[in-house]
Amino acid sequence: xxxxxxxxxxxxxxxxxxxxxxxxxxxxxxxxxxxxxxxxxxxxxxxxxxxxxxxxxxxxxxxxxxxxxxxxxxxxxxxxxxxxxxxxxxxxxxxxxxxxxxxxxxxxxxxxxxxxxxxxxxxxxxxxxxxxxxxxxxxxxxxxxxxxxxxxxxxxxxxxxxxxxxxxxxxxxxxxxxxxxxxxxxxxxxxxxxxxxxxxxxxxxxxxxxxxxxxxxxxxxxxxxxxxxxxxxxxxxxxxxxxxxxxxxxxxxxxxxxxxxxxxxxxxxxxxxxx
Numbered sequence: 001x002x003x004x005x006x007x008x009x010x011x012x013x014x015x016x017x018x019x020x021x022x023x024x025x026x027x028x029x030x031x032x033x034x035x036x037x038x039x040x041x042x043x044x045x046x047x048x049x050x051x052x053x054x055x056x057x058x059x060x061x062x063x064x065x066x067x068x069x070x071x072x073x074x075x076x077x078x079x080x081x082x083x084x085x086x087x088x089x090x091x092x093x094x095x096x097x098x099x100x101x102x103x104x105x106x107x108x109x110x111x112x113x114x115x116x117x118x119x120x121x122x123x124x125x126x127x128x129x130x131x132x133x134x135x136x137x138x139x140x141x142x143x144x145x146x147x148x149x150x151x152x153x154x155x156x157x158x159x160x161x162x163x164x165x166x167x168x169x170x171x172x173x174x175x176x177x178x179x180x181x182x183x184x185x186x187x188x189x190x191x192x193x194x195x196x197x198x199x200x201x202x203x204x205x206x207x208x209x210x211x212x213x214x215x216x217x218x219x220x221x222x223x224x225x226x227x228x229x230x231x232x233x234x235x236x237x238x239x240x241x242x243x244x245x246x247x248x249x250x251x252x253x254x255x256x257x258x259x260x261x262x263x264x265x266x267x268x269x270x271x272x273x274x275x
Contacts, residue, residue: 006050007106011260013042014098018253021091025247029190031087036094043098063121067100068093071124088248095256096124107260113271114263126264131248131255133265138246139175146174159237161209162195169211177243182228185242189220194241196223197230207235215243 017039021031051060075092078084084092102119109115119126150157158170177194185191192215198208207230212223230236258265 003050003054003105006046006053007103010043010046010050010098011103011106013039013046014095014256015253017094018091018249018256021087022247022249022253025087025249026190029247031090031249033090036087036090039094040097043094047097047100064100067122067124068096070122071096071100074125074128085248088252091249091252092124092128095127095252099123099127102126102259109263110261111263111268113268116264116267118267119259119264123259126267127252127255127259129255129264129266130258131251134254134258135248135251138251142178143175146178149179158211159209161207162211162241165211169213172213173211173241177241179239180242181239182224182231183238185224185240186228188244191242191244192216192220193223193227194243195227197226197236209236211241215245 017035021035024031024035047064051064072093075084075089079086079089100123101121102115102123104115104120116126146157156163157174158165173194180191185193194212194215196210196212198210227236227240231238262268
C-alpha cells in the first residue's frame with residue numbers, strides 16, 4: 001500500500017505540473033523555467049525515495065538511468081531538429097524523472113495489451129507516441145471541420161488568388177487551420193494568420209493573396225495590419241485562414257492520461273493488426 005502511495009504521488013505531481021504548463025502555454029505561449037526547476041527535483045526525490053524503500057536493487061537503478069538517459073537524449077534531438085519547443089523537451093525530461101516506468105503498482109491499463117514491453121522500460125516514449133497520435137487526430141478534426149463548413153455554407157474554401165495556390169499548400173492549411181475573423185486575430189495574439197497579401201497585378205482589387213504554411217512570430221503584426229487594411233477597403237472578406245497552433249504540451253498531457261488508462265496506443269493497434 002505504501003508503494004501505491006508513492007506511485008500515486010508521482011502521477012499526481014506529473015499531472016499537476018503538466019496541467020499547469022499546458023494552461024500557461026495555451027494562454028501565453030510561454031512556460032516559466034521555474035515550473036521545471038520545481039518539478040524536476042520533486043519528481044526525482046519521489047522516484048528515488050520509492051526506489052530506496054521498496055526496490056533497492058542495481059537492476060532497477062540501471063533501468064532508471066537508461067530510461068532517463070534515452071528520454072533526455074531523444075528530447076534534445078527533437079528540440080534541435082525543431083520538432084519540439086524548449087518547454088516540450090523539458091517536460092519530457094521531467095517526466096522521465098517522475099515516471100521512468102509504467103506505475104504498475106498503482107494502475108493497470110483497461111486493455112490488457114496496453115501494457116507494452118516499451119512502456120515497462122521506457123514509459124516516457126510511450127507517452128510521446130500517444131501524444132503524437134492525439135496531435136494527428138486534431139489534424140483529421142480540422143480537415144473534417146473545414147470540409148463540413150464548405151458543405152454547409154456552399155462557399156469556396158479559397159477565394160480570389162488563393163484558389164491559384166498549389167494543392168499541397170491548400171491541404172496543409174486545411175489540416176492546420178480554419179477561418180477566423182480579423183477581430184479575433186487582433187484580440188488573440190496566439191492565433192497566427194495562414195495567409196498574407198502583396199500589392200500586385202491581380203484580379204482581387206490589385207492584391208495578390210497567398211497562403212503561408214509556416215507562420216512565425218516575427219512579422220505577425222505587419223501581416224495582420226495588411227490583411228486588416230485590405231478588409232477595411234473591401235478588397236477581402238472579414239475572415240482569413242489562421243491557425244491557433246495548439247501547444248504540444250496539451251497533447252502530452254492527454255497522451256499521459258491515455259497511457260495510464262488505455263496504455264500504449266501504438267502497441268494496441270499493432271497487437272490487433274498482427275496478433
